[in-house]
Protein backbone atom coordinates (compact mmCIF):
# COMPACT_ATOMS: atom_id res chain seq x y z
CA UNK A 1 0.00 0.00 0.00
CA UNK A 2 1.26 3.46 -0.80
CA UNK A 3 1.83 6.20 1.70
CA UNK A 4 -0.70 8.95 1.44
CA UNK A 5 1.04 11.40 3.75
CA UNK A 6 3.75 13.56 2.19
CA UNK A 7 5.32 14.52 5.47
CA UNK A 8 5.34 11.57 7.86
CA UNK A 9 7.58 13.40 10.34
CA UNK A 10 4.72 15.81 11.07
CA UNK A 11 3.25 13.51 13.73
CA UNK A 12 4.90 11.53 16.54
CA UNK A 13 4.77 7.71 16.73
CA UNK A 14 1.57 6.13 18.03
CA UNK A 15 2.67 3.90 20.89
CA UNK A 16 -0.73 2.58 22.00
CA UNK A 17 -2.71 0.31 19.65
CA UNK A 18 -4.76 -2.83 20.22
CA UNK A 19 -6.06 -5.58 17.92
CA UNK A 20 -8.66 -8.28 17.67
CA UNK A 21 -7.00 -10.67 20.14
CA UNK A 22 -8.13 -8.65 23.19
CA UNK A 23 -11.80 -9.47 22.46
CA UNK A 24 -12.93 -5.82 22.32
CA UNK A 25 -10.95 -4.40 19.37
CA UNK A 26 -10.99 -4.85 15.62
CA UNK A 27 -8.19 -5.42 13.12
CA UNK A 28 -4.77 -7.04 12.96
CA UNK A 29 -1.47 -5.29 13.74
CA UNK A 30 -0.87 -5.06 9.98
CA UNK A 31 -4.16 -3.17 9.57
CA UNK A 32 -2.98 -0.65 12.18
CA UNK A 33 0.35 -0.23 10.38
CA UNK A 34 -1.44 0.41 7.10
CA UNK A 35 -3.77 2.87 8.74
CA UNK A 36 -0.74 4.63 10.29
CA UNK A 37 0.71 5.24 6.82
CA UNK A 38 -2.67 6.48 5.65
CA UNK A 39 -3.04 8.84 8.63
CA UNK A 40 0.51 10.24 8.48
CA UNK A 41 1.81 8.45 11.58
CA UNK A 42 5.46 7.50 11.02
CA UNK A 43 5.69 4.55 13.40
CA UNK A 44 3.47 2.51 15.72
CA UNK A 45 3.78 0.13 18.62
CA UNK A 46 1.44 -2.81 18.92
CA UNK A 47 0.49 -2.82 22.61
CA UNK A 48 -2.33 -5.25 23.13
CA UNK A 49 -3.53 -6.10 26.63
CA UNK A 50 -1.00 -8.49 28.17
CA UNK A 51 -2.18 -11.95 29.19
CA UNK A 52 -1.38 -13.26 32.67
CA UNK A 53 -1.12 -16.70 34.24
CA UNK A 54 -3.83 -15.98 36.84
CA UNK A 55 -6.64 -14.84 34.49
CA UNK A 56 -6.58 -11.27 35.84
CA UNK A 57 -9.10 -9.29 33.78
CA UNK A 58 -9.23 -12.20 31.36
CA UNK A 59 -12.40 -10.92 29.70
CA UNK A 60 -10.39 -7.96 28.35
CA UNK A 61 -7.32 -9.73 26.96
CA UNK A 62 -5.92 -12.54 24.84
CA UNK A 63 -5.55 -16.01 26.32
CA UNK A 64 -2.02 -16.80 27.48
CA UNK A 65 -1.82 -19.58 24.85
CA UNK A 66 -2.51 -16.95 22.18
CA UNK A 67 0.61 -14.95 22.98
CA UNK A 68 2.72 -16.73 20.31
CA UNK A 69 -0.01 -15.86 17.79
CA UNK A 70 0.24 -12.22 18.90
CA UNK A 71 4.01 -12.30 18.31
CA UNK A 72 3.46 -13.85 14.89
CA UNK A 73 0.93 -11.18 13.89
CA UNK A 74 3.19 -8.34 15.06
CA UNK A 75 6.05 -9.92 13.08
CA UNK A 76 3.86 -9.97 9.97
CA UNK A 77 3.12 -6.27 10.47
CA UNK A 78 6.85 -5.60 10.90
CA UNK A 79 7.66 -7.44 7.69
CA UNK A 80 4.79 -6.32 5.47
CA UNK A 81 3.69 -3.01 6.98
CA UNK A 82 4.46 0.37 5.40
CA UNK A 83 5.74 1.89 8.68
CA UNK A 84 8.00 0.51 11.44
CA UNK A 85 6.05 -1.50 14.02
CA UNK A 86 7.41 -1.92 17.55
CA UNK A 87 6.63 -4.91 19.74
CA UNK A 88 4.93 -3.68 22.87
CA UNK A 89 2.35 -4.73 25.41
CA UNK A 90 -0.05 -2.93 27.76
CA UNK A 91 0.32 -4.69 31.09
CA UNK A 92 -1.90 -4.06 34.11
CA UNK A 93 -0.22 -3.35 37.41
CA UNK A 94 -1.77 -5.10 40.42
CA UNK A 95 -0.23 -6.51 43.57
CA UNK A 96 1.90 -9.56 42.82
CA UNK A 97 1.63 -9.13 39.04
CA UNK A 98 5.44 -9.11 38.99
CA UNK A 99 5.62 -12.85 39.61
CA UNK A 100 4.50 -13.49 36.06
CA UNK A 101 5.29 -10.19 34.32
CA UNK A 102 8.96 -10.20 35.28
CA UNK A 103 9.57 -13.51 33.50
CA UNK A 104 7.27 -12.66 30.62
CA UNK A 105 9.24 -9.50 29.88
CA UNK A 106 12.54 -11.34 30.21
CA UNK A 107 11.46 -14.02 27.74
CA UNK A 108 10.29 -11.60 25.05
CA UNK A 109 12.18 -8.94 23.23
CA UNK A 110 9.78 -6.05 23.81
CA UNK A 111 10.46 -2.55 22.52
CA UNK A 112 8.27 -0.97 25.17
CA UNK A 113 5.91 -1.84 28.02
CA UNK A 114 2.90 0.32 28.82
CA UNK A 115 1.80 0.16 32.45
CA UNK A 116 -1.85 0.63 33.38
CA UNK A 117 -4.11 0.57 36.39
CA UNK A 118 -7.61 -0.31 35.20
CA UNK A 119 -8.95 -1.63 38.54
CA UNK A 120 -8.40 -0.67 42.17
CA UNK A 121 -8.88 -4.27 43.30
CA UNK A 122 -9.95 -6.62 40.53
CA UNK A 123 -10.26 -9.61 42.88
CA UNK A 124 -12.28 -7.64 45.44
CA UNK A 125 -15.84 -8.43 46.47
CA UNK A 126 -18.65 -6.23 45.13
CA UNK A 127 -18.83 -4.56 48.57
CA UNK A 128 -15.15 -3.56 48.38
CA UNK A 129 -13.52 -0.71 46.49
CA UNK A 130 -12.99 -2.58 43.25
CA UNK A 131 -13.35 -0.35 40.19
CA UNK A 132 -12.48 3.19 39.15
CA UNK A 133 -16.21 3.76 38.65
CA UNK A 134 -17.33 2.64 42.11
CA UNK A 135 -20.54 4.40 43.04
CA UNK A 136 -21.28 5.77 46.50
CA UNK A 137 -17.57 6.24 47.18
CA UNK A 138 -15.91 9.59 47.80
CA UNK A 139 -14.02 10.31 44.54
CA UNK A 140 -11.06 11.44 46.65
CA UNK A 141 -10.66 7.91 47.96
CA UNK A 142 -10.66 6.56 44.41
CA UNK A 143 -8.01 9.05 43.26
CA UNK A 144 -5.86 8.49 46.34
CA UNK A 145 -5.94 4.72 45.98
CA UNK A 146 -5.39 4.95 42.22
CA UNK A 147 -2.26 7.08 42.51
CA UNK A 148 -0.88 4.82 45.25
CA UNK A 149 -1.10 1.95 42.76
CA UNK A 150 0.51 4.09 40.02
CA UNK A 151 3.39 4.76 42.43
CA UNK A 152 3.75 1.03 43.08
CA UNK A 153 3.67 0.42 39.33
CA UNK A 154 6.63 2.77 38.89
CA UNK A 155 8.52 1.14 41.77
CA UNK A 156 8.47 -2.27 40.04
CA UNK A 157 10.79 -0.88 37.31
CA UNK A 158 9.07 -3.26 34.88
CA UNK A 159 7.33 -0.65 32.73
CA UNK A 160 8.52 2.10 30.38
CA UNK A 161 5.43 4.29 30.03
CA UNK A 162 2.40 4.95 32.24
CA UNK A 163 -0.76 4.76 30.14
CA UNK A 164 -3.74 7.13 30.57
CA UNK A 165 -2.40 8.63 33.81
CA UNK A 166 -5.71 10.12 35.02
CA UNK A 167 -8.05 7.32 33.96
CA UNK A 168 -10.44 7.78 36.95
CA UNK A 169 -11.83 10.89 35.23
CA UNK A 170 -13.41 8.60 32.63
CA UNK A 171 -15.91 7.58 35.32
CA UNK A 172 -16.61 11.10 36.60
CA UNK A 173 -14.88 11.33 39.98
CA UNK A 174 -14.71 15.14 40.20
CA UNK A 175 -11.83 16.37 42.35
CA UNK A 176 -10.43 19.75 43.35
CA UNK A 177 -7.07 20.48 41.75
CA UNK A 178 -5.37 20.84 45.17
CA UNK A 179 -6.43 17.31 46.08
CA UNK A 180 -5.41 15.95 42.69
CA UNK A 181 -2.03 17.53 43.22
CA UNK A 182 -1.70 16.07 46.70
CA UNK A 183 -2.35 12.52 45.46
CA UNK A 184 -0.60 12.74 42.08
CA UNK A 185 2.72 14.37 43.02
CA UNK A 186 4.13 11.46 45.05
CA UNK A 187 3.25 9.12 42.16
CA UNK A 188 4.87 11.49 39.65
CA UNK A 189 8.02 11.60 41.77
CA UNK A 190 8.16 7.81 41.71
CA UNK A 191 7.61 7.79 37.91
CA UNK A 192 10.47 10.30 37.54
CA UNK A 193 12.74 8.22 39.79
CA UNK A 194 12.04 5.18 37.64
CA UNK A 195 13.15 7.09 34.51
CA UNK A 196 9.79 6.44 32.93
CA UNK A 197 7.58 8.33 30.50
CA UNK A 198 3.86 9.05 30.49
CA UNK A 199 1.71 9.15 27.36
CA UNK A 200 -0.77 11.66 26.06
CA UNK A 201 -3.62 9.31 25.30
CA UNK A 202 -6.14 10.75 22.84
CA UNK A 203 -8.89 8.20 23.47
CA UNK A 204 -10.19 10.53 26.19
CA UNK A 205 -11.32 12.88 23.41
CA UNK A 206 -14.01 10.28 22.63
CA UNK A 207 -14.81 9.41 26.25
CA UNK A 208 -16.84 11.34 28.76
CA UNK A 209 -14.19 13.85 29.81
CA UNK A 210 -13.77 14.89 26.13
CA UNK A 211 -10.12 15.65 26.78
CA UNK A 212 -6.86 13.76 26.51
CA UNK A 213 -5.45 11.70 29.36
CA UNK A 214 -3.85 13.24 31.34
CA UNK A 215 -5.05 16.80 31.89
CA UNK A 216 -2.82 19.84 31.40
CA UNK A 217 -1.87 20.30 35.10
CA UNK A 218 -0.67 16.69 35.36
CA UNK A 219 1.37 17.13 32.18
CA UNK A 220 2.93 20.30 33.56
CA UNK A 221 3.85 18.60 36.85
CA UNK A 222 5.32 15.69 34.85
CA UNK A 223 7.31 18.00 32.61
CA UNK A 224 8.74 19.86 35.62
CA UNK A 225 10.04 16.52 36.92
CA UNK A 226 11.79 15.54 33.68
CA UNK A 227 9.36 12.69 33.03
CA UNK A 228 9.40 11.61 29.37
CA UNK A 229 6.50 11.82 26.95
CA UNK A 230 4.98 9.57 24.31
CA UNK A 231 1.74 9.72 22.33
CA UNK A 232 -0.92 7.03 22.03
CA UNK A 233 -4.32 6.82 20.39
CA UNK A 234 -5.29 3.70 22.39
CA UNK A 235 -7.02 2.71 19.17
CA UNK A 236 -9.24 -0.34 19.23
CA UNK A 237 -10.04 0.16 15.53
CA UNK A 238 -7.38 0.64 12.82
CA UNK A 239 -8.95 3.87 11.55
CA UNK A 240 -8.18 5.62 14.88
CA UNK A 241 -4.36 5.40 14.61
CA UNK A 242 -2.96 8.88 15.28
CA UNK A 243 -6.43 10.20 16.09
CA UNK A 244 -6.34 13.63 17.76
CA UNK A 245 -2.54 13.88 17.63
CA UNK A 246 -2.76 17.52 16.50
CA UNK A 247 -4.63 18.32 19.73
CA UNK A 248 -2.17 16.21 21.74
CA UNK A 249 0.85 17.97 20.25
CA UNK A 250 -0.57 21.35 21.15
CA UNK A 251 -1.23 20.14 24.68
CA UNK A 252 2.33 18.80 24.99
CA UNK A 253 3.80 22.14 23.95
CA UNK A 254 1.48 24.01 26.29
CA UNK A 255 2.68 21.84 29.16
CA UNK A 256 6.30 22.72 28.33
CA UNK A 257 7.47 19.59 26.51
CA UNK A 258 9.87 20.08 23.60
CA UNK A 259 10.69 16.44 22.89
CA UNK A 260 9.02 13.07 22.96
CA UNK A 261 10.62 9.67 23.41
CA UNK A 262 11.18 7.15 20.66
CA UNK A 263 11.64 3.66 22.10
CA UNK A 264 13.46 0.61 20.75
CA UNK A 265 14.27 -2.49 22.81
CA UNK A 266 13.18 -0.68 25.97
CA UNK A 267 15.72 2.15 25.49
CA UNK A 268 14.77 5.59 24.26
CA UNK A 269 16.04 8.65 22.46
CA UNK A 270 14.56 12.12 22.92
CA UNK A 271 13.29 13.49 19.61
CA UNK A 272 12.14 17.11 19.11
CA UNK A 273 8.38 17.42 18.79
CA UNK A 274 7.24 17.84 15.19
CA UNK A 275 6.79 21.48 14.25
CA UNK A 276 3.25 22.67 14.81
CA UNK A 277 1.04 24.13 12.16
Ligand SMILES: [Zn+2]
Nearest residue numbers: 018022024236
Ligand atom coordinates in the same frame (compact mmCIF):
# COMPACT_ATOMS: atom_id res chain seq x y z
ZN1 LIG B 1 -8.66 -2.26 25.40
Ligand SMILES: [Zn+2]
Nearest residue numbers: 090116163164
Ligand atom coordinates in the same frame (compact mmCIF):
# COMPACT_ATOMS: atom_id res chain seq x y z
ZN1 LIG C 1 -5.69 0.89 29.03
